[in-house]
Amino acid sequence: MDLQLKGKVAVVTGASKGIGLAIAEAFGRGGVGVIAGSRSMGVSTGWVTEAHEVADLAVIVASPLAGNITGPSSRSTAAPGRDIVTSRRPDCRSGPGPALRGRAMTASYETIGTRLDGSVLSATFDAPPINLIGPEVVRDLVGLLEQLSHPDSARVVVFESADPDFFFPHVDMTKVPEYTAEAAKAGGPGDASLGMLFRRLSLTPAVTIAKLRGRARGAGSEFLLACDMRFASWENAVLGQPEVGIGAPPGAGALQHLTRLLGRGRALEAVLTSADFDAELAERYGWINRALPDAELDGFVAGVARRVGAFPRDALIAAKAAINAISLPPVADVRADAALFQQLVRGTTVQQRTAALFEHGFQTRSRTELDLGAALDDLNTVG
């Protein structure tokens, strides 16, 4: 157990799994130092019974087993009845402090345009010619996630695309090793995959909202699934997981998220047919939160972002952590899906089928990319 007492510290017991672990992780990612403890072989960890704040130094979220923890908690003098987390910002309703404004205004990404308005950060993907997820986009996503992990960063991020046709068409199939190497920079051993990077996105303390116009297929759809909310243009949005039609199961979260969101039958349909879903069907199946008329989409999303961005940050972090603890897939399964994809994508089946697609404009603004769902059918008949 690593004990560090610098700035604010949260002592979380029962942190080996479940909500205890989630709280510990969320506080940690929110910029609070965390001391995590758990009992060795217990049955019901995660039962939080006491929480105290100790001056400006520490907060203790303690189970009855707190005695098991050695370290500063034993020196704490509890002062119940105060906030579980008091950030060092003087006024929690006045938006981010100068530190963030400075950092956000100067932070600059090649493929992501950013703009900060109060506590809401707009992030617009702009990777011409068609917003493929390649090494540059992944490098910039890693940087943005690092930025969001700072405690005074934006409370809400709205993701959108600068390309009206494509949110993210899918990964750049010619640069799988390169973008995977960039994704690896976000985490530890075993994290070298888009799936683990997207899982980090799901765990960021900021609230993430995706605004979808155009096509989001493959890892593009999986990016959306990793966000906290997804709102799409009724007239102009397409979601799809074309991977099986190309020769491999999806590898960056779709299997996990779609099965939990859509249920077994509809997830099997989405994944096995590799078909395009319009916004109406995607909403009906639960792939997105809602489809909205295109003319209303911007105003609706801006309203949600502004509202959530003005709510107390600690409540947002704790609520998101609790919901994540119930709904996010186990790390081992995310890694397994990624490993299988990374292997199959090098295989002859995928290589042959993508080669056939490249002969018809794959990865360009072509009919093949615009109507990839139909193109996979052609691939079958042409062979």
Next chain:
Amino acid sequence: MDLQLKGKVAVVTGASKGIGLAIAEAFGRGGVGVIAGSRSMGVSTGWVTEAHEVADLAVIVASPLAGNITGPSSRSTAAPGRDIVTSRRPDCRSGPGPALRGRAMTASYETIGTRLDGSVLSATFDAPPINLIGPEVVRDLVGLLEQLSHPDSARVVVFESADPDFFFPHVDMTKVPEYTAEAAKAGGPGDASLGMLFRRLSLTPAVTIAKLRGRARGAGSEFLLACDMRFASWENAVLGQPEVGIGAPPGAGALQHLTRLLGRGRALEAVLTSADFDAELAERYGWINRALPDAELDGFVAGVARRVGAFPRDALIAAKAAINAISLPPVADVRADAALFQQLVRGTTVQQRTAALFEHGFQTRSRTELDLGAALDDLNTVG
């Protein structure tokens, strides 16, 4: 292991978790004595392979590990081919016996009006001025749950509100310790929370149906989520979890239920935005079973209640127990959510924000309560 052989007894093996545990609990709450056994460290408990009835004395639901159990099961002479549970009522289709009619007619609650019609109990919340969930309502709920736990009690309960504007607006924020103390009377140590009381409601052998008109926010929505079915007036129903907007995550089940019912994205939207949901959107997201035209709501719910109330009680109990075993959250997580809420609600953020709401008519029949979703936005801008 506690062995008691009075009246009918169910011997349930493999009862340490999963469906075995659920069956044991359901029979126990249904008024049947239960002898529960489990093997110490096994992998697949819960595999039921044999069930016998022993005269009018006992029923055995046994796994291959029944040999591990000491007690009356070894003395049993099995007589397969009969009912797994035969209640002591002479005719299972003639409704509740005189015992229940007597008890139900005399049972009297200050804030809940009750009326028994056959095997269906109508329970109408009536706690002026606006049906806040305070100590009186919680005390009466504890009493009603105790009444429902008797084996000859009503098979179905329909909950509604006497106030056309408010089903339950939320808890009385000035009496959190008082209503928590009342809730504590329903259970054992660790059960001093609305979350654990509502979990008891989910486990009651009676089938619980909520008929929603007016607003059900916060713990009011969480009460509905703990019921077995929820039907709402299309024109006149509002659901919401305003807690995050006030400064704490929901603490009485919403995090658990909404995540499982709505999926990660929509649960995050409902909880993080603290917005009001009308019946149409609540149905689309799965928060309620169905929205029905107001003019049809009473007839529809009465029909469902009458139908279910005439079905064999043992089948209802066993089916509900099995579905509960799959869908109810772990006790540890319910307790953790409650502990976090109880702590944060005492903190400065919640205290400041509720104080601001009280200045604008909070907890009265005011615009603030009628449109609480909008009032939270005003709170942000006014500060």
Next chain:
Amino acid sequence: MDLQLKGKVAVVTGASKGIGLAIAEAFGRGGVGVIAGSRSMGVSTGWVTEAHEVADLAVIVASPLAGNITGPSSRSTAAPGRDIVTSRRPDCRSGPGPALRGRAMTASYETIGTRLDGSVLSATFDAPPINLIGPEVVRDLVGLLEQLSHPDSARVVVFESADPDFFFPHVDMTKVPEYTAEAAKAGGPGDASLGMLFRRLSLTPAVTIAKLRGRARGAGSEFLLACDMRFASWENAVLGQPEVGIGAPPGAGALQHLTRLLGRGRALEAVLTSADFDAELAERYGWINRALPDAELDGFVAGVARRVGAFPRDALIAAKAAINAISLPPVADVRADAALFQQLVRGTTVQQRTAALFEHGFQTRSRTELDLGAALDDLNTVG
């Protein structure tokens, strides 16, 4: 650990649970020999990190713990960068080989008409007078599942009914022991139930699509729930679980599937009310994938089947296995549900209520069967 090296072999480590287990099972059912390994008491099995193909002999899907496995994997010379599974078919896009065509054309079932078109098998249930699920249907289903388990069998199966009124009305209540004995032939000890047979159906490597016209109630609905996708005629489809109204919880998967697909509230409604659901409501609740206008149903399903049938088989198998690993119920719970049903169905409550139904045309093309949902209400009032 059982090591067999005949034909293609998959060495799967971390196969004790989760996706590792699912991959091992899927390859096994897909006709690939499997060598499965797992570490004894580890926390995070299932983390696949390497996969190699070794000539035409073996494929290795290995975790970091591969060293724990004794056997041929240590003799393997890895050759990364090739397909994880290469079936013995020379061209994976040319449909099934002569072996399947021969077998499928000659396979003949008394109650299931089959027709093979490319890689798509049409299976039409035809068990006059009303398609009851009795010993003959179960025997033929066992045979068809055996046929589908061969590696060169059809990639997609479309199930439909020859009877416009009834897909499957329910089981033959006069022949429960007989059809259970037939179901037992599909599996090992503990598998003597429709529930376990239907679970085998869910695990078959073929993609299973149900096309619903007419009534599918009880085990008929549970058959549909075990399929991978369900599409129904908007005008002419009825689903229901009448078991509780008859006196027992559903026993062949409905409790498990409906709770996961519909959520707690709607699953309780479907199961406890025993009501008939039309296609529109069944779609809204998630019981089926989609309701389609009757005139479009055949074309739509044929299109899905043809499309999926032309996709790479290995990708279909791996994706389905991963989704199954997340969504299928534990075997112990399937067995528990079946055991409870098999016991209760012999009890006096069920016997009395079915006797009353038989007096009104139960199990014939009568109003009782056509409108069973309403007939259960009559049963209550007539007593």
